[in-house]
Each structure stands twice: as C-alpha cells, then as structure tokens.
Amino acid sequence: MSILSNLKSPAAWWSGGMAATTRWMESTLEVARWENMRKAGRRWGWWGGALGALMGLVLYSPASWLAQGLVVLSDGRLLLAESQGTVWNGDAVVVLTGGPGSRDARALPGRLNWTLRPRLTGLNLTVQQDCCVPTPVVIEVRPGWGRARIAVSPSGPVGHWPAAWLTGLGTPWNTLQLGGVVRLSTNAMAVEWVHGRVRLEGQAQVGFDDVSSSVTTLDRLGSYRIDLVGDPEGRVNLSLMTVDGALQLSGQGQVGLNGLRFRGEARANESERGALDSFLNIIGRRMGDRSVISIG
Template identity: 65%
Template sequence: MAVPSFFSRRPAWLKGAGAVTTRWLESTLEVARWENMRKAGKRWGKWGAALGALVGVVLFAPASWLAQGVVELTGGRLLLAESQGTVWQGDAVAILTGGPGSRDARALPGRLAWRIKLKTFGVRVSLQQDCCLPTPVVLDIKPGWGRIRAEIKLSPGGQEAELASMGAVGHWPAAWLGGLGTPWNTLQLGGLLRMNTRDLAVEWVQGRLRVEGQADLSLDNVSSPISTLDRLGSYRLDLLGDAQGQLQLNLTTLDGSLQLTGQGTVGPGGTRFRGMATAVEADRGALDNLLNIIGRRAGDHSVISIG
C-alpha cells in the first residue's frame, strides 16, 4: 500500500540549516535535562547521607551524653561515671557528690543499668542495680505544653505490662550520703536507707516542681563514729504531695537513743524544715557531741533548721 506523499514529506523547518539548528537545540535540551537529573541525584544523595548520619547519631548516641545530661539536671550532685553503651541502653557507676568543686564523692557498688524506650506519648526509662534496685524501677516521662510529668512505677516480675504504682523502690547504704558533703561527710552514717512509694509522680510546670502521691524514707539501724554508741536508732521521713503540689515532710523516730522529730515542706519557695534532736537521759553524755553537730544547741536539745 502506497503511503500518501504528504505523510513522508518533511516539514520545511526540518530542512536545510533549520534542521541542523533544531537537532542541535534538541541535543542541548537533552544534555540540560541530564545535568539537572545528575544534580538532583547528588542533592538527594547528600540529604540521604545526612538523614542516615542523623539516624545513626540518634540510635547509637554514646552513654556519656546521657551522663552529661544527668550531671546538669542534678547540679553536679549525681554522676554516672565510667558509662558504657548508648543513651538508649547502658550502665554506669552511680556517684553522689557535693556538687561542682566538692571533694566529697561516694560510689555505689556495682553498676546502674538503664533502658530507654520511646512510647506513644512520652519516654519510658527502666532502672536496675543488683545492690540497690533489685526490682526494676520504671519512670514514665510524659512531656506536655510547658510541663513534664514523671510517674514512678515498679516492675515486680520484670514485665513492663504488669507495672505496680506502689511498693519498695530500693535500698542504699547510708554511707552513700557522705558523698553529698556537709553534714553527711562529718556524720559518716552507717545503716540502711530504704524507700517505698505509693502513686508517686513528679511534675515540672513552667519551671515549678509539683509532687503527687506519697513516699517514705527509712533509715534503719543508724550509727555514727561521732558517738560512742553502737547504734543511734531507726527513723522515718514521710513525704506527701498536697493539693497545691507541695511536698509535706514529717520526720519521726521509730526507736533509739537519739530522738528526732520535725516537719517541713518542699515547694516553689525551696525547702523549709524545722526539727529537734534530743537524747534519752541514759545516753545523753554519749550523744552530747553529736547534738552539737547536727543542729543549733539549745539546752539539752538541738534545733535543726533548713531554709
């Protein structure tokens, strides 16, 4: 079948010098398109490399970054020394100090291990240490508009699906407090510090601390080289969050020759505490020097004042 001549006829603009110019223009446009594609590929490659590096930094951020954050958050009073692992999972030696410039420092035996997971509405931090936190302690941290809330829970069976809002958090040697400096470094306390909580939550609202729930700190079988007595007694400090978010403090003596009592608050204005220390009559001579150290002496008792 013959093809009509007008289908095989070349347009005038493709003939002669015009045809050469058009082919050159098409070739130039093709080169330009290829160059643009090459540059776009490079740009995407750079963005991909940067994104990959960012993901790597986030996933494998060293544990030392977390340790530095803890130092800043606690004013240099809690150190995570010899940290190993990553921000998300690692361990370190927990050390109490008196803050920047302090020469006092006390480390706990063993290593404190942590695991951090991202949740839908926050972060979950799990802490465990053989010596002092045998039951994993879980902190559910939930950020909000101008606030951060941390709920303290326990994982008795090691399963995060079965968290408890009350129970024994842990126990620590009282000597660990000596790392905080005065007066703890002078008292050189012996004994055991235990902590129990019930529905405890701490919230920072626009820079102010609010506390909900309750906790109690017990100091069992306390001793000190300042006294000639082998044992001073056992004590309990109750902490209760009130309706205003302040923390109410109440110190009582469970038993012993050194009698301690006191009340106070922790709130936006800082810590305020007023207490009194006395000695049972039979051991007053053995405790006289200790009473001079722990407070302002007033007759046969000592006044403890903070804030």
C-alpha cells in the same frame, strides 16, 4: 542531477532539514534532562547522607551525653562516672558529690544499667542495679510546653542504698559518717514541673534503718522514717518520726517555691544521754537536753 532534483523538490529538502533540527533539539533536551536528573540525584544523595548521619547521631549518641545532662540537672551532685554504651542502652558508676568545688565523693558498688525508649507521650527510662535497685524501675518522662512530668512505676519499694553513700554530699554527712540502710518506696508518685514550679503527686517514704554514726560510741542510734505527701497547691509536706532507738527524732517541714523549710528536734533516751551528747551538739542547736534542728 541530484542538485536539480533537490531544487525541484523543496518540500523534501525542507523536511530533511527539519528532521535534522528536531534530532538536534531532542538530543539537547535529553542532555538537559540527564543533567537535571544528575543534579537531583546529587541533591537526594546529600539529603540522604545528612539524614543517615542524623539518625546515626541519634541512635548511637554516647552515654556520656546522658551523664552530662544529669550533672547539669543535679548541680554536680549526682554523677554517672565511667559511663559506657549509648544514651539508649548504657551503664555507669553512680557517684554522690558535694557539688562544684567539693572534694567529697562516694561511689556505689557495681554499675547502674539503663535503657531509654521513646513513646508516643515521651520517654521511658528503665534502671536497675544489683546492689541497690534489684528490681527494674520504670521512670516515665512526659515533656510538654513549659512543663515536664516524671512518674515512677510500679508503686512500692524502689531501692535501698547504704547510708554511708551520703558522705559523698559533704557537710554534715561527712562528719556524721552514718551507717545503716536508706530505703525508698513510692505510692503513685509523680513529680511535675510547671513553668518553674515543682509539684509532687502521690506519696513517697524514705526509711533509715539501723542507723549508726562514728560520732557516738553507740552501735545503733535507731530507725527513722520520712513521709513525703504532695498537696493541691503544689507543695510537698514532709514529716520525720522515730520508729525505734536511743536517739529520738521528730519534725515537720515543707518544700515549696522558697525551697525547704524544716523544724524538728532530737532527744536522747536518758540511759544513753551521755553517749549522744556530742552527736546532739553537731546536728542542731542545743537547748537543754534536746537539739533543735532548723532548715530554711
């Protein structure tokens, strides 16, 4: 009877078949949607993992990476040894060396501390060291296309270092074995690299206070000053002068595309000429009672 009823009612049979087909299609589409969502979730998971790994790499980059970068920039003459922490917050022992192949090295006492922070215009590096840079100094780095600018703030005293630290650079410092203090101060100083050319803006002053040397029997050679001034052509003009002392130093020089060129001379006060004779022979070419210093 039900068979006859279905035969007499084709519309009902057709609608039932369509409903079954529709349910099957909806089920298939639902499975496809779920599969697509699963694949999309997997893709987003991979992207999220990669982004998280990248952020972790950036945020927790080891301090040794910064140390290696400084080795490259200084041609192996300035090292951050025993570095700890990250690129962004770390500390290390600062060492001067004579460069690749040199056995000379001299470390500063204590550890240099730094923080590196990104800014809209570049990076701000803040450094401080109890022995030599007691007041934090900010070095602003502004990279650009084919150029980079480094500015030091605030203006004024930057730090002071033992002159004996220079023996780490090798010859002639390891022969002279200097004593005393080296001081650096700046006035709106900035160094800019433009397509391989270096330009100094502002001024800097390097003081050598109460200098002594193991080469002479004198307890004190004197105090000296080097003034560095940038010019509009991108050159750095420097002048050496004597503040006081038995050893009289003077000279003029310039740092440009061809490196450093300096011409100067050293003389001894008449009363200490005998004690300074060996020292004058080492630092330059003797011409009578004076020693001519020539670089470049």
